[in-house]
Amino acid sequence: MSLKSFSRGGVHPAEHKLSSGNAIQVLPPPEVVVIPVSQHLGAPSKVMVNRGDEVIVGQLIAQSEGFVSTNIHSSVSGKVLKVDNFSDSSGYRRMAVQIQVEGDQWIDTIDRSDDLVKNTVLTSEDIRKKILDAGIVGLGGATFPTHVKLMVPKGKKAEYLIVNGVECEPYLTSDHALMMEKSDELLAGIHLMMKGLGVEKAILGIENNKPDAIQKMQKMTEGTSVRVQGLKVKYPQGGEKQLVQALLKREVPSGGLPIDVGVVVFNVGTVYAAYDAVMKNRPLIDRIVTVTGKSLSNPSNFQVRIGTPVSYLVEKAGGLPEDTAKVINGGPMMGKALSSLDVPVVKGSSGILLIREQEARRKEVQPCIRCTRCVGVCPMGLEPYLLMTLAEKGMYERLEQEKVMDCIECGSCSYTCPSARPLLDYIRLGKAEVGKIMRTRKAV
C-alpha cells in the first residue's frame, strides 16, 4: 500500500510511544472530581446544580449557553461540594463543579451494555441534537463543539468525512488504543457521522507507526464506503489542514475551514464518543487518556471520568517519578505545561506526559544564523524567523501581510531551531496583537 503525506514542511520527532500496545484500563472514579464548565471552545456552560445537590452519572450539570457551546454532565454520582472557581489545566481559576463521589449510580437511560448498535432510524437533525445533548466536543484537543461542525453552512457542501486517526504527537497512544479495542464501535460511529453530515464517502487516515491499526481497520472496512489510508509518519499530519491535503490534495484556503473544500474532519475519539452518545444515550462523561513519561513505571492508557485529578492518574500509572520536572497536558509538541497535578482531566485531555529534569529545560538562546530550517519545516509555508523578528519589533501590519494568522502553532519551527530561539512564543504574541487589530477593524 502506498503511503501518503502532506507536501509542505513537517518534522519527525522521536516517537516514544511507550504505552503503545497497552490495553485500555478502566479506572474507578476517584473520591472527588472537579468538573469545569468551560471545557470546550466557545461560551462556558451555565451551571444547573447547587451546593449540596445529589447528582448521578450522566446527569446534566451545566447547560449549553449559545450556539458555540455545549452541555456538561456529571461523570460520577455523589454530592455537590462546591460550585466555585478552581485551577484548571490552563493555569487559570475558572468556574467548576466539585463533587464528592458516593457509589456509582448511573442515569437509567444510558445503555451500559457492550452490545454493538449498528443502525439507527434517526435523521441527521436528530443525530445533531443528541450529540449536542451529550456534550460531545472535538477530543483531539481543539474541543470545538461537534454539533456545530455537523451543521454544514449554507452554500457549502460536504463531500467527505475525514476521520483523524493520525496521532502524530510523540508519546500519545490513546487514539491507537481506541482503534484497536473499539474498532466496531468506531466504524459504526463513522457511518453514523456520515449520515449526520449527509456524505457518501469517508476516509480514515492513520500513520504508519500503527500498522496493526491500519491493517485491522482496513480489513473491517473492505467493501464499504469507508476507505482507510496509511500515512507516512510526519508531524503535524494530525493538523486538519495537513490531513485534508495529505488525503485529498485539497488545500484549505487561508483563513478558511475544511468545509470550504468540502470536507469535515473528526478525531477518532470524537467519533467514538458520538457513537456512545447517539446509539447508547451516553453523554461524554469519560475519555481515554495516555499517561506516559520515560521515568514512569507503568505508561498506560486509562479510561477515566472527566474531572478526575491528574494526580490520581499519575498514582495509578506507578506514581510520580522523582526526576519529573515538567508535566504536560497533551503531547510534547503542542501540549500545555501544568503547574500542578491538582487539576482535573477535561474533555480535551488526550495525555499526561511527565518530562524528566534533563529534558525539561530550554537551551540558551543563540543568535539566528539564518540556517533556513524554520522556513523549511513550516507546514503552512511561512517564515517563522521573520515573523518572530516582526513580532519582537511590534511591526504588526507587516506581520499580517506575512500571514502570521495562518500559523497553526504546531511548534515545528521552535523544535527545529539550532539556536533554540523562541520562535513560536513570539509568533503567538504577534498573532494575539494582529488578532486584536483585525477585530477592531471589523468593529469599525
Place this chain on the structure above:
Amino acid sequence: MQKFIVSPSPHTYTGESVPRLMYGVIISLLPALGVSVFYFGIGMVIVTTVSILSCILFEYLIQKFVMKTRPTHMDGSAILTGLLLAFCLPANIPFWMVMIGGLAAVGIGKMTFGGLGNNIFNPALVGRVFLFISFPVAMTSWPEPGQWMQYTDAATGATPLGLMKEGLAMKTVGEIMPEVPSFLNLFMGKMMGSSGEVSALALLIGMLYMLYRKIITWHIPVSILGSVFIFTGILWLVNPDRFADPLFHMLTGGLILGAIYMATDYVTSPMTAKGMLIYGVGIGIVTVLIRIFGAYPEGVQFAILIFNGFTPLLNKYIKPKRFGKEVAHG
C-alpha cells in the same frame, strides 16, 4: 508542593545546535584539508593554523574589549571562517598577511555588522578580497604542488585559469590545453591554486557529508555548478577555439569550493528554496562573465559577494509558497 517548570510548547527539540552545525561543516572540510596538506605540505599547515588562530583571537578580542559582550569565539564559526579563509589563500603567503586577512574577515566581515548572524557578506571572502587588493603579488603567486618542506620559498607558477586567460591573447584553447594539468589531476587536486580549492574530489565528498547530515540543501551548489556548466557549455559549442569546455571550468579555480562552502554560508545566503536558486544561478552567470569577459582569471569570489549583497532583497521579495489560497472575507 512540588514545583514544575511551566513554559509554552513545544517541549521537545532536535539535538541540533550552532556549534554542532559549525563543527559538522569543519568535519566535512577535513578530506580537502588532507589533500591540500599532501600537495602543499608545511605551507598549508602554517597558513591554516595561523588563519584559524587569528580568527579566533580577533573575535575574542573584539567581543571582549570593543563590544564588551561575552566572547563566543569557540562556537565553531570563527574556526570555520579561519579554515575557509586559509582555503582560499595560496599556501606560500607570508603568515603576517594571513593575520591581516583574519582581522579583515572577522573584524570587517563579521563583527562590524554585529557578529554571528548579522553580517551581509561572507567573512572569509571579505578577508580574501581584502588581501587580494592589498597584496596583489603575494595573492597571485601559486606554489607548485608536491613541495612538502617549502613555505614562502616554494617554486611558483600560474593557475590553469591564469594560463587560459593569458594564453587566449594569442593562442586557441586547443593549443593551451596541453599546458594545463590533465582532467584527472584537476579532479584530484594536483594543480596550482588556492590551497583548499584544488581537489574537486575531496570537496565533493565534503558536500555529500553535509547533504547527508542535512547541514545544507542541494539548491545552492547545484544551481551554481549547473548554471556554470550550461553557460560555459553554450559558449564552448559556439566557438571551441575561444572558449574552454565546461568540464575545464568546473574543475578549475575556486568554483567548487565557492559553490559548496562559500555560497552556502547560512548567514549570507537566501532563506527560501526559490531565493537560493535565483542566487545560485546569478552567481554562476556572473562567475562565467568575469572569467571570460572580465579582467580577472577567476570570478567566483566577486560573484558570491555580489549576490551576498542581493540576499536581503531576495529575502524580502521571494516568499515560500504559502499553504492555501486567499479567500474573500465577507
